[in-house]
Amino acid sequence: GGGGDGATAQEKTTLTVGVVPVPSSAPLFIAEKNGFFKAEGLTVKTEIIQAPQAVMPKILNGSMDAFLTSYVSLLAINDSGAAKLKLFQHVQTAAPGIASVVVPKDSPVKSAADLKGKTVGVNVLRALGQTVTNAHLQQAGLKPEDVKFVAVPFADQLTALSTKKIDAAWLVEPFLSAAKKDGAVEIIDTTSGPTDGLPLDAWGVSEDWLAKNPKTAAAFHRALAKAQQIASTDREAINAVIPTYTQIPAETAAAMKLGQFSADVDKGEFQKLADLLHGYGYLKAKPDVTTLIPARIG
Amino acid sequence: MTKALGVAGVLGFLLLLEVAGRTGLIEVLPPVSAVLVTAAGLVVDGVFLADVGVTLAACATGLLIAIVTAVPAGLLLGTVPAVERSVRPLVEFLRPIPSLSLIPLAMFVWTDSQDAKTALVVYTCSWPLLINTMYGLADVDPVAKDTMRGFGFGPLAILWRVSLPSTAPFIATGVRIAVSVTLIVAVSVELIAGGAGGIGTFLVQAGSANRVDRMLAATVWAGAIGLGANALFTAAERRLFGWHRARAGEGA
Amino acid sequence: MLEISNLSHVYGSGPSAHHAIEGLNLSVSEGELLCVVGPSGAGKSTLLRSIAGLIQPTGGEVRIAGELVRQTPDNLAVVFQDYSRSLFPWMSVAENVALPLRRKDMDKRQRRAAAQEALESVGLEGAGKKYPFQLSGGMQQRVAIARALAYRPTLMLMDEPFGSVDAQTREDLEDLVLQVRGHHQMTIVLITHDIDESVYVGDRVVVLSKAPAHVVGDLKVELPSPRDQISTREHPDFVHLRAEVGRLVRGVERTHA
Amino acid sequence: MLEISNLSHVYGSGPSAHHAIEGLNLSVSEGELLCVVGPSGAGKSTLLRSIAGLIQPTGGEVRIAGELVRQTPDNLAVVFQDYSRSLFPWMSVAENVALPLRRKDMDKRQRRAAAQEALESVGLEGAGKKYPFQLSGGMQQRVAIARALAYRPTLMLMDEPFGSVDAQTREDLEDLVLQVRGHHQMTIVLITHDIDESVYVGDRVVVLSKAPAHVVGDLKVELPSPRDQISTREHPDFVHLRAEVGRLVRGVERTHA
Amino acid sequence: MIRRLAWYWLLPVAAIAWEVATRSIGAVYFPPPSTILARMHEMWFAGPPTRLFLTEEAAGDLLPSLGRLAAGWAVAAAAGVALGVALGRSRLLSALVEPLVHFGRSVPPAALLPVFLVFFRVGTPIQLAAIVYGVLWPVLINAMDGARYVDRQYLDTAQVFHLRRWPVVLAAAGPKIFAGLRLSVALALIMMVISELYASSEGIGHRMREAEGSFDIPAMWAGIVLLGILGVVLNGVFLAVERRALRWHRGRTAA
Numbered sequence A: 001g002g003g004g005d006g007a008t009a010q011e012k013t014t015l016t017v018g019v020v021p022v023p024s025s026a027p028l029f030i031a032e033k034n035g036f037f038k039a040e041g042l043t044v045k046t047e048i049i050q051a052p053q054a055v056m057p058k059i060l061n062g063s064m065d066a067f068l069t070s071y072v073s074l075l076a077i078n079d080s081g082a083a084k085l086k087l088f089q090h091v092q093t094a095a096p097g098i099a100s101v102v103v104p105k106d107s108p109v110k111s112a113a114d115l116k117g118k119t120v121g122v123n124v125l126r127a128l129g130q131t132v133t134n135a136h137l138q139q140a141g142l143k144p145e146d147v148k149f150v151a152v153p154f155a156d157q158l159t160a161l162s163t164k165k166i167d168a169a170w171l172v173e174p175f176l177s178a179a180k181k182d183g184a185v186e187i188i189d190t191t192s193g194p195t196d197g198l199p200l201d202a203w204g205v206s207e208d209w210l211a212k213n214p215k216t217a218a219a220f221h222r223a224l225a226k227a228q229q230i231a232s233t234d235r236e237a238i239n240a241v242i243p244t245y246t247q248i249p250a251e252t253a254a255a256m257k258l259g260q261f262s263a264d265v266d267k268g269e270f271q272k273l274a275d276l277l278h279g280y281g282y283l284k285a286k287p288d289v290t291t292l293i294p295a296r297i298g
Numbered sequence B: 001m002t003k004a005l006g007v008a009g010v011l012g013f014l015l016l017l018e019v020a021g022r023t024g025l026i027e028v029l030p031p032v033s034a035v036l037v038t039a040a041g042l043v044v045d046g047v048f049l050a051d052v053g054v055t056l057a058a059c060a061t062g063l064l065i066a067i068v069t070a071v072p073a074g075l076l077l078g079t080v081p082a083v084e085r086s087v088r089p090l091v092e093f094l095r096p097i098p099s100l101s102l103i104p105l106a107m108f109v110w111t112d113s114q115d116a117k118t119a120l121v122v123y124t125c126s127w128p129l130l131i132n133t134m135y136g137l138a139d140v141d142p143v144a145k146d147t148m149r150g151f152g153f154g155p156l157a158i159l160w161r162v163s164l165p166s167t168a169p170f171i172a173t174g175v176r177i178a179v180s181v182t183l184i185v186a187v188s189v190e191l192i193a194g195g196a197g198g199i200g201t202f203l204v205q206a207g208s209a210n211r212v213d214r215m216l217a218a219t220v221w222a223g224a225i226g227l228g229a230n231a232l233f234t235a236a237e238r239r240l241f242g243w244h245r246a247r248a249g250e251g252a
Numbered sequence C, D: 001m002l003e004i005s006n007l008s009h010v011y012g013s014g015p016s017a018h019h020a021i022e023g024l025n026l027s028v029s030e031g032e033l034l035c036v037v038g039p040s041g042a043g044k045s046t047l048l049r050s051i052a053g054l055i056q057p058t059g060g061e062v063r064i065a066g067e068l069v070r071q072t073p074d075n076l077a078v079v080f081q082d083y084s085r086s087l088f089p090w091m092s093v094a095e096n097v098a099l100p101l102r103r104k105d106m107d108k109r110q111r112r113a114a115a116q117e118a119l120e121s122v123g124l125e126g127a128g129k130k131y132p133f134q135l136s137g138g139m140q141q142r143v144a145i146a147r148a149l150a151y152r153p154t155l156m157l158m159d160e161p162f163g164s165v166d167a168q169t170r171e172d173l174e175d176l177v178l179q180v181r182g183h184h185q186m187t188i189v190l191i192t193h194d195i196d197e198s199v200y201v202g203d204r205v206v207v208l209s210k211a212p213a214h215v216v217g218d219l220k221v222e223l224p225s226p227r228d229q230i231s232t233r234e235h236p237d238f239v240h241l242r243a244e245v246g247r248l249v250r251g252v253e254r255t256h257a
Numbered sequence E: 001m002i003r004r005l006a007w008y009w010l011l012p013v014a015a016i017a018w019e020v021a022t023r024s025i026g027a028v029y030f031p032p033p034s035t036i037l038a039r040m041h042e043m044w045f046a047g048p049p050t051r052l053f054l055t056e057e058a059a060g061d062l063l064p065s066l067g068r069l070a071a072g073w074a075v076a077a078a079a080g081v082a083l084g085v086a087l088g089r090s091r092l093l094s095a096l097v098e099p100l101v102h103f104g105r106s107v108p109p110a111a112l113l114p115v116f117l118v119f120f121r122v123g124t125p126i127q128l129a130a131i132v133y134g135v136l137w138p139v140l141i142n143a144m145d146g147a148r149y150v151d152r153q154y155l156d157t158a159q160v161f162h163l164r165r166w167p168v169v170l171a172a173a174g175p176k177i178f179a180g181l182r183l184s185v186a187l188a189l190i191m192m193v194i195s196e197l198y199a200s201s202e203g204i205g206h207r208m209r210e211a212e213g214s215f216d217i218p219a220m221w222a223g224i225v226l227l228g229i230l231g232v233v234l235n236g237v238f239l240a241v242e243r244r245a246l247r248w249h250r251g252r253t254a255a
Ligand SMILES: Nc1ncnc2c1ncn2[C@@H]1O[C@H](COP(=O)(O)OP(=O)(O)OP(=O)(O)O)[C@@H](O)[C@H]1O
Pocket: C133, C134, C135, C136, C137, C138, C139, C164, C165, C166, D011, D012, D018, D020, D038, D039, D040, D041, D042, D043, D044, D045, D046, D047, D081, D211
């Protein structure tokens, strides 16, 4: 990175980035910790967000530059036509054992097939959880309509589950381990089999922003990519930053099962995800994912 | 005496919860004692204190703006029937719109998250102030108003010297309702839209990390802050409206 | 000074309408002290509220110094029958008395002094700092009187101002009103139920009929001035007038009852 | 029936404390009609509130039929000085009067009839359906009297019950009270500022001093029964007693003023 | 009737101004009212005449929501008035419980979800609980303040005649209680929406959340406008009831 000369020509040097307080945001903090942003002449401010949908107004009015997003949200937002988003930097790919459907201790539900007519909690409706669960339900011979999905924040699902206020829950780490420790039984590993290797999350920006700030984008991307490189090879680096921006204690962070951090997204898997979403009717149009990936940044 | 009873009430409630937790009635949540220990720990947590500061700043500014706009508006609506009848449908149209549904709009209009939050606080806590002011005005003793008119005071003087003071207890109730509303709105907005800090973002962080004890501890603090604010406003009310208490047969 | 012609007032409308006053004519000249007596529920307070511009007559008109009363005229003071509710509970007694003086060209010190003086004149020198609810009924009534007196209006309307005070205080207050009237050019309309009182303080006594009220008697009181509680009440004219007013009042009661 | 011994009442505490009553002794026997007179602000209403158990005396005690008054005793009715605020504005006049009768063993029809009868006795037969604010001051006061009368208490406390009505109505009400007292065994304590009235209706007249109140005079009224507005008032004993009470009241005013 | 409707002139005027403003500015988040109305029609009111023009979606969204609203409001209003009056009149009770009340009402209902989840099943029960919890407080506080400061003369009168205190306290506190209830009607609508944000699969709030998530901004606005209309209607009903209940009050205080 040629930080010094870039800085003088950059469109803006202070960026506001929406981060979700989960391990996927780690690369940004690795970059910050290692001074990659500073080297590019950038100052990065973070705001905690839950999901990009909630901060779309900020992205549209230009008060937020980039944000961590799931691929599902990225597709959904583009599909809605409210904004044109671009994939800026891939972060994490699914690996078996990081997201599962679980049921309470002595639940009569033993397998995917038993879920017929039951209530399943997911964090957000018509998103990743519902999509990957549907894929497995179909494998077990059920239709998506056979199960009633309700939206409950992850943390609250544990309570709902152990007091049997819902029949099953789709959980990710660290909630999954906590549920299992509590006696919950995993009935579907939703990131294995047909859904193994799906892309999970990434940094996103708006097309507009990319067009208006090519130099800044390039500088920001260089820094992020460098950190992504570290994250994909050095688990310790991730463990070290997690407690700095989340409330996950260091021991838990070290013990958490994570997906694959890699430099680039597998376009085939990305398209597969898009097709699944479209197949369940969560997207109106069948997207071509290559249009979401910018040819080059900067 | 009253304070001791209040403390006893709170302690009794906590004890009840603790027993319920220990005996397995609500085993899934961390026991009250654990939550309280965590809550106590947060007092020395600089990050949490900063979050509290961010939330309170939005609450205080929002409440202030709401008071200086909604109370005069209530006075206007309460004294000029024609205005009231014309504006009422609009007010009733706006009131039931949840501030949470307006978050996207506020964030679109105000580029700064804190400003957007403050705007939503103003929007929400204006209603109790407005409504209570209007009902207070309807409760003013007509003999008192006639007395002022008899001395030739104009409508404004009557408003200022009779209607306002005798409406004051109603307004005070409105303010006390509004105080906790500000807190609820600010935290909820942070919870949904996030931001650079605040009790709500703290809750988001704790939630994403599955730290239920910290979530509950922060919730306890939200309640405690509301309790403190109420005590503050009640004390102010006592000072300002001593006449009201003394004249009325206060609860025996 | 005050001209009331063909005044009518109807409360409510439709079948439940209540005719409180009907076709009442009355005029009061400058500086006069007019006493109004009449049965309970006749319409005396209604008449007073019409003069004060607090209600709009449904018929006829009220003129003060030639001008039609639409709003409350200037330089008017009213002592309400319901005195306890006409004192502001959020103000101390002294503040209550000083309040109307804000309309006068007085600074704070002057207002306070005037209030204190008025309170003294009604025998409440020590009560200024108290709140109205801390006073007895009679004391509250005297505060209301003090407030009106301190204001030094050109027209003063008093609705049973001495109903709640003891006999001795009542006499003192009657004399106080006479004395204030003498010092400061003031026209006074005083409603009372006490026939003796009406003759003692009045320059003229008007007797109203039962509702709907109109004037059934109008007597000029020509007793020597200054009046005095002992000698005036012993004056043969006083005894005669009192009997006359009494007859009129009783006549009203009989004919309509 | 009623025994008051060494009663004291202090409002507030500290330097602003106000001694309203101090060391007051009084006893009223069954069926007696006691009139209490005394200067404005003496402590008459305070005394009445102590008897009714509305305030706890700060010293001494009140006993009714031998029992210490801690709470409001049964079969008691009060006509408050501040009558306008003692009527419930959310009820019609008839409902106001009928309300206390719920405690009696009466069905709805009986209650309504009793209320109507009481209203008639005070000359308000047509006002039952109205709300209190639709009545004149004197009419409101009569509603309060009607409410107390309809209740038929064994002890009735009246605080200046006739202060707002005209002379004729006042006489009628005085006679009404005397008549009701005769029919239904009733003990009555009546506070008044009218010295003539106290002698006319009372079996006994008690004169209170200025605050802190205590008894400075206690006169038995022995006038022929039944009393009559014309002949009783012309009776030499009446004239004598009236002068006596007047002297006592004036004496109080002078010595303490 | 016509005269009363005439007072609603401000609504169409505001709508037209809004239309003009949004059309000229053209911001994504502010679609013109005509677009919103078209969307509302399409979503809810394009049904067959046999079903009062309600679409299936309307029946599925509006009816459960309104049912919960009514039930939740009724429970909260009754409990709020009863508790508030009790707290206002009993010094002991208020000393014991008031701190908890002020604590409780400052806690955001959203943050209490985990606690609710312990006691109520996901779906209607938990939503009802959330509505009751949110609506309770203003009713309670107003009733408490109203009951606490009842004119002493009324109480003395009641005491002397050994009347039950409650009716007197309730009536005297009536204006303040109604202020709280009026606040609570709109609040119940709000809580209805909030309660459907989480753990629900139907209802107006759920639909609004969905619209927001999929950036169907006209649909989001459709929800907002529908809430507004419901607010106007419910308030009209409320005022009619209040006019009867506080008839004495209006007559007395109308100068
Ligand atoms: N709530 C109160 N707080 C303090 N002082 C009071 C209170 N009520 C009455 N007082 C004082 O106690 C004294 C006696 O009052 P009370 O009402 O008994 O007088 P009263 O004899 O009934 O007079 P009146 O004839 O004017 O009605 C008065 O001086 C009054 O100022």
